[in-house]
Amino acid sequence: MASPAWTDDTSAPFQLLSGAAYSPVILHVPHSSRVxxxxxxDGIVLDDRALELELDHITDSHTAEIAAAAAExxxxxxxxxxxxxxxxxxxPERFPDDxxxxxxxxxxxxxxxxxxxELLRPPGVDPRPLIERYFRPYAEAMTAAVGERLxxxxxxxxxxxxxxxxxxxxxxxxGDGRRPPACLGTDGFHTxxxxxxxxxxxxxxxxxxxxxxxxxxxxxxxxxxxxxPRVSALMIEIRRDTYMSEPGGAAGPGLTxxxxxxxxxxxxxxx
Numbered sequence: 357m358a359s360p361a362w363t364d365d366t367s368a369p370f371q372l373l374s375g376a377a378y379s380p381v382i383l384h385v386p387h388s389s390r391v392x393x394x395x396x397x398d399g400i401v402l403d404d405r406a407l408e409l410e411l412d413h414i415t416d417s418h419t420a421e422i423a424a425a426a427a428e429x430x431x432x433x434x435x436x437x438x439x440x441x442x443x444x445x446x447x448p449e450r451f452p453d454d455x456x457x458x459x460x461x462x463x464x465x466x467x468x469x470x471x472x473x474e475l476l477r478p479p480g481v482d483p484r485p486l487i488e489r490y491f492r493p494y495a496e497a498m499t500a501a502v503g504e505r506l507x508x509x510x511x512x513x514x515x516x517x518x519x520x521x522x523x524x525x526x527x528x529x530x531g532d533g534r535r536p537p538a539c540l541g542t543d544g545f546h547t548x549x550x551x552x553x554x555x556x557x558x559x560x561x562x563x564x565x566x567x568x569x570x571x572x573x574x575x576x577x578x579x580x581x582x583x584x585p586r587v588s589a590l591m592i593e594i595r596r597d598t599y600m601s602e603p604g605g606a607a608g609p610g611l612t613x614x615x616x617x618x619x620x621x622x623x624x625x626x627x
Contacts, residue, residue: 368440369439369440369441369490369493369494370437370438370439370440370441370494370497371436371437371438371440372435372436372437372497372501373427373435373436373437373438374435375427375432375433375434375435375436376432376433376434376626377508378432378508378509378626379432379433379434379435379505379509379622379626380505380508380509380510380511380512380513380625380626381432381434381435381505381513381515381622381625381626382434382435382436382437382501382502382505382512382513382514382515383423383426383427383434383435383436383437383515383517383618383622384436384437384498384514384515384516384517384575385416385419385420385423385436385437385438385439385517386416386439386443386447386448386449386516386518386575387414387415387416387419387439387443387447387449387518388415388416388417388418388419388420388421388438388439388517389415389420389439389440389441389442390411390415390442391440391441391442392407392441392442392444392445393441393445396444396445396486399477399478399481400444400476400477401475401476401477401478402470402474402476409603410444410470410471410476411442411444411604412603412604413470413471413472413521413525413603413604414442414443414444414470414471415442415443415604416517416518416519416520417519417596417600417604417605417607418519418599418600418607418611419517419518419519419594420438421607421611421615422517422594422599422611422614422615422618423436423438423517423615423618424436425611425612425615425619426615426616426618426619426622427619427622429615429616429619430619430622430623430626431623431626432622432623432626432627434515434622434626435501435505437497437498437501439494441490443467444467444476445486445490446465446466446486446487446490446491446494447463447464447465447466447467448465448491448494448495448498449516449575450463450464450465451464451465452464452465452487452491457529458527458529460529461473461527461529462476463527464483465483465486465487465491466481466483466486466487466491468481469527470527471525471526471527472525472526472527473526473527495577495578498577499577499578499579499580502514502576502577502579502580502587503579506584506586506587510586511586511587511588512586512587512588513551513588513589513590513625514574514575514576514587514588514589514590515589515590515592515618515621515622515625516541516574516575516589516590516591516592517592517594517618518571518591518592518593518594519593519594519595519596519599519600520535520539520570520571520593520594520595520596521595521596521602521603522535522595522596522597522602524570528570530569530570530571530572531570532570533569533570534566534569534570535566535569535570535595536563536564536565536566536569536595537559537562537563537564537565537594537595537598538559538562538564538565538566538592538593538594538595538598539565539566539567539568539569539570539571539591539592539593539595540552540555540556540559540565540566540567540568540590540591540592540593541568541571541572541573541574541590541591541592541593542567542568542572542573542574542590542591543573543574543576543589545581545582545585546574546576546581546582546585546587546588546589547574547588547589547590548588551588551590551625552567552590554621554624554625555590555592555621557624558617558618558620558621558624559592559617559621561613561617562598562610562613562614562617563598570593571591571593573591574589574590574591575589575591576589592618594614598610598614599611599613599614
């Protein structure tokens with residue numbers, strides 16, 4: 357059974373979990389939580405049942421478990437930055453301004469609509485309080501984490517750990533693209549060919565990989581985005597039928613295999 361959708365405001369908004377001092381790798385897990393603080397829940401118009409269903413669809417369930425298992429299995433323990441709150445609170449990977457293309461479907465940094473394009477928050481809601489309370493501290497902490505890896509190792513490698521549904525949802529802007537077992541999201545500046553090649557090799561055993569379809573891009577803190585080539589990044593989108601029952605069910609044996617593949621990628625990047 358799914359965890360409660362909302363809790364009090366004492367929940368940790370994010371965690372940086374230590375890895376090896378010499379590791380440049382940060383496994384970034386932004387969308388694995390279902391937790392919504394009560395004060396934020398009050399601003400969502402869905403009833404409890406509809407909200408739980410939306411969380412089933414929008415949450416990258418069990419990705420924190422995949423990252424944790426990979427960290428344990430890797431020879432060079434990566435660092436992990438894990439969001440403790442649902443992306444329905446804020447989505448830390450969206451641009452907080454008009455650069456964000458997902459604003460077209462009401463899913464910028466603060467979502468106003470659901471995966472099925474239904475109303476999530478009241479019309480005309482002001483996103484600024486949530487951005488100030490949750491988005492900016494998250495961005496600052498992630499920026500600091502990357503800076504620490506640069507200072508310690510001379511480079512930083514951000515690996516986004518995501519999942520996506522087998523069938524496209526109404527909010528997807530590019531849902532008509534290929535949906536491979538592992539989609540690798542890239543950035544023209546921050547994803548070098550060697551990083552992409554390591555990922556393709558690591559995830560080749562799951563039935564194939566694809567590049568930037570159905571989801572493209574990757575996450576780099578804005579301080580470094582498009583500016584510092586020492587920061588490399590890749591997004592890994594795992595199709596959910598490879599490791600869990602959909603839309604929000606239990607994990608299956610595929611989780612262990614995926615964690616082993618991710619651990620292999622971590623070790624290749626740490627060498």
